[in-house]
Amino acid sequence: VSLAYLDIWGFTEITSYASPEAVVDLLCDYFSRMTGVIRASNGFVDKFFGDAIFSIFGAPVADPNYALNACNAVLACLRETAKLSAQWHVKGFGKVHQSIGVTTGPAIVGNIGNEERAMYTAVGEAVSLTVQLQQASRLYRAPIIICKDTYAAVRGKLVTRELDVIKVQGSDRTTTVYELVGGLEDTPSQLKMAIDLFERGLRAFRTRDWDRAEKRFADVDKVIGDDGPSRLYLRRCGLYRKHPPPPEWDLVHAHTVRLQRPADDDQG
Numbered sequence: 001v002s003l004a005y006l007d008i009w010g011f012t013e014i015t016s017y018a019s020p021e022a023v024v025d026l027l028c029d030y031f032s033r034m035t036g037v038i039r040a041s042n043g044f045v046d047k048f049f050g051d052a053i054f055s056i057f058g059a060p061v062a063d064p065n066y067a068l069n070a071c072n073a074v075l076a077c078l079r080e081t082a083k084l085s086a087q088w089h090v091k092g093f094g095k096v097h098q099s100i101g102v103t104t105g106p107a108i109v110g111n112i113g114n115e116e117r118a119m120y121t122a123v124g125e126a127v128s129l130t131v132q133l134q135q136a137s138r139l140y141r142a143p144i145i146i147c148k149d150t151y152a153a154v155r156g157k158l159v160t161r162e163l164d165v166i167k168v169q170g171s172d173r174t175t176t177v178y179e180l181v182g183g184l185e186d187t188p189s190q191l192k193m194a195i196d197l198f199e200r201g202l203r204a205f206r207t208r209d210w211d212r213a214e215k216r217f218a219d220v221d222k223v224i225g226d227d228g229p230s231r232l233y234l235r236r237c238g239l240y241r242k243h244p245p246p247p248e249w250d251l252v253h254a255h256t257v258r259l260q261r262p263a264d265d266d267q268g
Helices: 013-019 020-040 066-090 124-139 148-154 189-206 208-223 228-242 263-267
Strands: 004-011 042-051 053-056 096-102 108-113 117-123 143-149 158-167 174-183
Touching: 004 013, 004 020, 004 066, 004 124, 013 020, 020 042, 020 066, 042 066, 042 117, 053 066, 053 117, 066 143, 066 148, 066 158, 066 174, 066 228, 096 124, 096 148, 117 124, 124 143, 124 158, 124 174, 124 228, 143 148, 143 208, 148 158, 148 174, 158 189, 174 189, 189 208, 189 228, 208 228
Parallel strands: 096 143
Antiparallel strands: 004 053, 004 096, 042 053, 108 117, 143 174, 158 174
């Protein structure tokens, strides 16, 4: 199956000043629109968590194109949320943004609970990874992050860019993650060029060529304008120039590994 976890940030601030009736109306409007988009792509809306949505593609009804449908659905949800945010802003509410994680892989899916209450849902590592990717989207400021298996299923069909290697929460495994950017036809050629520049910067970064990587990421930031992933890597280049990662670096960012101290630091 493919799993999608959608959350909106900025909504908690709205609840601090809007009336309870207004908050309920806004949420119902949001859930209604997102549910319609997900169902239109053969997705199953599993549950709502506050202002978040968890959905399943590929079950309970089998769908051979579940990964592609999941990606098309979340892209449509992102566009719909942007429209919704603009409408709410006109009414005097603060703007909201969406963060989304999508994974593809095996999961245990079925009716789970007891005699009094049961629900159709999914459990397994894929579920926790979906939530991890959704949370990571705020760090990278990339609205939709997908796992490598989702990427493999939509490669050549949708526009993506490789973002990073991360450690899977609760395990020692590392995995590559990608940003889902858009459709092949509706993604501007300038953005595609910027993605190519970014991936060249990523290759330089991983070979510890900080100067070349910094130049590429700065170019991307100029082309796109305030590009979250590029600015994140610019900060990392500055950090690694002073504190290089260890020789056995697994490409995971240094907040999860022990940094190697420069030789001149050893003197002091």
